[in-house]
Amino acid sequence: MGSSVAVEVTGLHKKFGDQLVLKGIDLHIDMGEVVGIIGPSGSGKSTLLRCLNLLETPTEGVIRIQDEVLYARQAGEARPAKSAPGKLKTGMVFQQFNLWPHMTVLENVIEAPLRVKKTDKKAAIQKAEALLAKVGLLEKRDMHPIYLSGGQQQRVAIARALAMEPEIMLFDEPTSALDPELVGDVLRVMKDLAGEGMTMIVVTHEMEFAANVADRVIFMDQGAIVEQGTPETIFRHSQSPRLQQFLSNTSFTAFG
Amino acid sequence: MFEFETVVKYLPNLLHGALLTAGISAGAIVLAFLGGILLSQMRVSGLKVLQLPVRAYVSFIRGVPFIIQLFVIYYGISLIGVDMPTWLIGMLALAMNSAAYQSEYFRAGLESIPPGYIEAARALDMSKLQILLRIKMPLVFAKLVPPLTNEFILVLKNSAIVSIISVVELLRTGQQIITTTYRPTEIYIMVAAIYLVINLGLMLLINLYRRKQSVWTGRSGGDRA
Numbered sequence: 113m114g115s116s117v118a119v120e121v122t123g124l125h126k127k128f129g130d131q132l133v134l135k136g137i138d139l140h141i142d143m144g145e146v147v148g149i150i151g152p153s154g155s156g157k158s159t160l161l162r163c164l165n166l167l168e169t170p171t172e173g174v175i176r177i178q179d180e181v182l183y184a185r186q187a188g189e190a191r192p193a194k195s196a197p198g199k200l201k202t203g204m205v206f207q208q209f210n211l212w213p214h215m216t217v218l219e220n221v222i223e224a225p226l227r228v229k230k231t232d233k234k235a236a237i238q239k240a241e242a243l244l245a246k247v248g249l250l251e252k253r254d255m256h257p258i259y260l261s262g263g264q265q266q267r268v269a270i271a272r273a274l275a276m277e278p279e280i281m282l283f284d285e286p287t288s289a290l291d292p293e294l295v296g297d298v299l300r301v302m303k304d305l306a307g308e309g310m311t312m313i314v315v316t317h318e319m320e321f322a323a324n325v326a327d328r329v330i331f332m333d334q335g336a337i338v339e340q341g342t343p344e345t346i347f348r349h350s351q352s353p354r355l356q357q358f359l360s361n362t363s364f365t366a367f368g
Numbered sequence: 369m370f371e372f373e374t375v376v377k378y379l380p381n382l383l384h385g386a387l388l389t390a391g392i393s394a395g396a397i398v399l400a401f402l403g404g405i406l407l408s409q410m411r412v413s414g415l416k417v418l419q420l421p422v423r424a425y426v427s428f429i430r431g432v433p434f435i436i437q438l439f440v441i442y443y444g445i446s447l448i449g450v451d452m453p454t455w456l457i458g459m460l461a462l463a464m465n466s467a468a469y470q471s472e473y474f475r476a477g478l479e480s481i482p483p484g485y486i487e488a489a490r491a492l493d494m495s496k497l498q499i500l501l502r503i504k505m506p507l508v509f510a511k512l513v514p515p516l517t518n519e520f521i522l523v524l525k526n527s528a529i530v531s532i533i534s535v536v537e538l539l540r541t542g543q544q545i546i547t548t549t550y551r552p553t554e555i556y557i558m559v560a561a562i563y564l565v566i567n568l569g570l571m572l573l574i575n576l577y578r579r580k581q582s583v584w585t586g587r588s589g590g591d592r593a
Contacts, residue, residue, distance in 0.1 A: 165491050200493045210488035214506045214584050224492035227502065256584040269488075276492055 115142035117178060118280050118311045119164060124173035126159055126335075133159050135335040137173070143279070146312045148322030148343075151332035152358060157315045160332070161282050164313070165202045177201050178279060199228075203273030207285040209265040211257040211272070217244065218253040221272045229276065236275075243271040247301050263294030267301055274305075281305065283314040287321075299325075319362055323347055331355045374551045375558050382555075385541030386562045392455055392537060393524040393566075396462035400523065403463060404470025405505075411475050422471065429468035435529055437465055442533045455537070458530030466523050473515050477508035510581055517574050521567055528563075538562060 119141040126134035133156045141147055149157045162168040163175060166183060169192075175183040178201060185192035211220050221240035225231040231239075244250040247267035249260075257265050266286060273281060283302065287295045299321055306312055306325050316322055322329050322343060329346040331339045331354075339346065339355050350356050407425070410418040429437065438461045445452055481504060489499045509516075531540035542559040546552045 167487055167490060200491070202491070204488075204491035206484060206488060206491075208482075208484050210482075210484035212485055212488070212503055212507075214510065214581075223502065224489075224494060227498050228493045228495075258584060272488075273492070282491075 115144060117141075117176065118143045118145065119313070120174075120176040121160075121164075122174045124160070124163060124175065125171045126156070126163060126168060127171045133335050134163070134170070137335075137337060139330075139337065141311070141313065143178075143311050144309050145328060146306045146310075146326050147314065148326035148329045149313065149315045149332060150317070150319065150322055150329060150346075150358075151338075154334075155332040156335040157332045158284050161204075161284050161313060161315050164280075164282055165200055165204055167204075200276075201279040202282050203276055203278030203280070204282040204284065205266070205269050205273055205286045207288050209257070209262065209269045209289070211265050211269055213257055216254050216256055217249065217260070217268050220257070220268060221275050224272070225275050240271070240275055243274050244268070246304075247271050248297070261294055262290045263297045266290065266298045270298075270301055270305075280311045280313065283312065283316070285315055285317060287316070287318055317362075319347070319359075331358065333358070371551055371554055374549050375554050378545045378549070378555070379558070381541055381545060382538065382558055382562060385536060385538040386566065388455060388536065389524070389527050389538040389563075390566055392459045392462065392530065392535070393527045395459045396466060396523050396527070397520050399459070399463035400466035400470055400519075403467030404474050407467060407471030408474035408478060409500075411471060412478055426468045426472060429465055434461075434465055434526055435532065437461060438530060438533060454533050454535045455530075458527070458533060458535045458537075461530065462523055462526055465526070466519060469519055470516070473512050473519070474508060477512050478504060480511060481507050510585060513574065513578055513581070517571065520570060520574075524567060524570065525563070 117140070119139065121137055121139040124134055124137040124139075125132065135156075137156075137160055139160075149161070151157050159168055163170050163183075164177070170183055170185065172185045172187050172189075173183070174181065174185075180201075183192060211217075212223070215223065218237065218240055221243060222231075222233070222236040225236040225239065226233060241250060241253065244253055247270055249264055249267055249271070252260060252264065252268070257268070260268065270286075286302070287298050290298065295318070299318065302312070302314070302321070303325055314321070314326065324343070326343055328340060329343050330337055331346060331350075331352075333354050339350060339352050346355070347359065350359060407422050410422045413419065438458070441461045441464070442454075442457050445457055485503055485507065486499060489503050494502070527537060528539040531537055531543070534540065536544070538559055542555045546555050549555070
């Protein structure tokens with residue numbers, strides 16, 4: 113392959129209180145890969161994603177993002193050897209969009225470049241406008257989020273994440289909070305992004321998106337990766353009964 | 369008979385006192401606002417060494433009449449030999465009192481911010497200070513306008529109490545005029561009217577801020593789910 117590493121996770125554990133929600137995850141993702149993570153709710157897929165930018169602090173394990181260790185802690189160590197170094201290389205899109213309500217669309221997009229990257233304001237606005245045009249919402253630039261539909265808010269949220277020029281994009285059920293007729297616009301933006309070669313990790317309930325856009329699909333259940341492979345393998349030649357049962361419970365039939 | 373001449377004659381004196389009242393109150397409101405933010409940050413820090421003193425302080429302020437807090441500070445300051453004008457002591461006492469109440473409002477406001485807004489900022493690599501100043505505080509202020517309005521008005525009205533440590537503000541100016549004119553009704557009505565006018569001005573300012581805000585909170589002022 114010769115691709116460089118995007119994400120390398122080894123022995124990742126996460127406990128909430130006494131409850132073990134990630135039970136030793138090993139995961140390797142190359143740059144340019146689009147990975148879909150599916151699984152029943154409570155399987156730990158969102159927690160895994162949120163560990164990749166340290167929104168959740170792992171209990172133990174190692175996370176590398178590209179050539180840098182993001183987090184490292186061995187079992188029994190009092191504190192992590194490494195946690196939250198320099199700048200994040202990931203951008204994240206949330207189920208609830210989480211646009212800041214007190215800022216306009218444009219202000220949402222330029223906030224982090226201005227404050228975190230100290231980008232010159234003119235350049236930040238230029239870049240933001242280009243991104244808003246790309247997600248089809250340039251005409252909403254001066255509106256506040258409350259006046260946008262969920263689908264529009266989510267596309268702004270994608271533009272906001274992209275404004276920081278992340279190497280890897282994390283999507284946490286980006287269409288789950290949307291009315292069905294608004295899902296398409298968001299998925300289209302994500303497909304375009306994948307087409308441009310962006311490395312993407314997408315926790316999703318959209319089986320069709322996982323099947324058609326992802327290079328690889330990971331099925332998680334009860335805090336572990338149960339099965340992974342190409343969409344075709346996962347959706348047509350699944351091995352584990354747990355995955356077969358999960359798929360039969362979803363209405364997805366793309367591969368018949 | 370209501371003597372208008374007395375009121376007119378002494379109006380400049382009263383307005384002079386009113387200026388001090390407004391100044392002391394404005395200073396106390398600003399100090400208390402900043403102090404309240406600081407105390408609330410200590411309170412939500414998760415560190416017991418910071419939390420416990422704040423809790424004790426807030427209990428003291430809540431549980432003791434303001435006039436007694438004022439005496440404790442007034443005599444305390446002279447006891448440790450610090451020379452301070454009485455208006456400044458009054459302003460500090462007002463600020464220390466209001467900061468405790470405001471810190472509780474800020475704490476409640478901070479806890480009511482949907483965590484997703486903070487997570488979005490963290491995922492974009494914003495620092496704790498940036499998140500506080502750019503995300504948390506504007507959202508908290510929006511929620512807190514009504515209780516803070518009450519609190520600011522309370523500071524203004526409590527400022528009358530500092531007349532007791534002989535700060536010649538609006539009330540004490542009025543009382544001094546009464547001792548020479550023997551027209552308490554006229555003067556007290558005038559004093560009351562001036563307090564009311566200052567308060568109305570304060571509310572006008574706050575309403576301007578609210579109108580600016582309604583652009584993003586929506587007319588109902590309600591929050592998104």
